[in-house]
Amino acid sequence: MSFQWKDRYRLGIEEIDGQHKRLFEIGNEAYDIAMLKSSYDRYDEILKVINSLIDYTEYHFGYEEELMKKHGYNGFDEQKKEHKFYIDKIRSLSERDIDEDQQKAILEILDFLAEWISSHIIFSDRKYATFFKENGIEV
Ligand SMILES: [Fe+2]
Ligand SMILES: [Fe+2]
Numbered sequence: 001m002s003f004q005w006k007d008r009y010r011l012g013i014e015e016i017d018g019q020h021k022r023l024f025e026i027g028n029e030a031y032d033i034a035m036l037k038s039s040y041d042r043y044d045e046i047l048k049v050i051n052s053l054i055d056y057t058e059y060h061f062g063y064e065e066e067l068m069k070k071h072g073y074n075g076f077d078e079q080k081k082e083h084k085f086y087i088d089k090i091r092s093l094s095e096r097d098i099d100e101d102q103q104k105a106i107l108e109i110l111d112f113l114a115e116w117i118s119s120h121i122i123f124s125d126r127k128y129a130t131f132f133k134e135n136g137i138e139v
Helices: 014-035 037-041 043-070 076-094 100-134
Strands: none
Touching: 014 043, 014 100, 043 076, 043 100, 076 100
C-alpha cells in the first residue's frame, strides 16, 4: 500500500516528523481518490488533492532547505536537487488528462511518489538529522 507511514521514517525532529506524516496523509488521500472506479469523473477532486500535495510538499521542502542553510548543512545542494526533481514529478501529474486510460498511469506515478519520498526520508533526510545531532544543533 502506498503512502503508509512507518516508524522507521521517524527522524526524531518533531516538526519534521509531523510534516512528513502530513505529506503521507495527503498522498494517501490522492491515492484513495485515484483508486475509485469513477475517478475519471472526478477531475476536479483529483486535481485539488494533487495541488494540495504540491503546495504542502513545497512548504515542507522550503522549511527543510531553510533549516539546512541556517545550520550550514554540507548536503544542501544535493537535497535541493532532489527536492526539485520531486516537485517536477508531482507537477507532471496535474498536467495529465484524467480519464479512464490515465487512471492506471496516475496510480503508477503515485506509487512512484510514495516510494521516492520514503527513500528520500530514510537516506537523504536522515543524513541532515544525523548532522544536526552530531553537531549538537537543536532544531
Ligand atoms: Fe523531508
Ligand atoms: Fe528532504
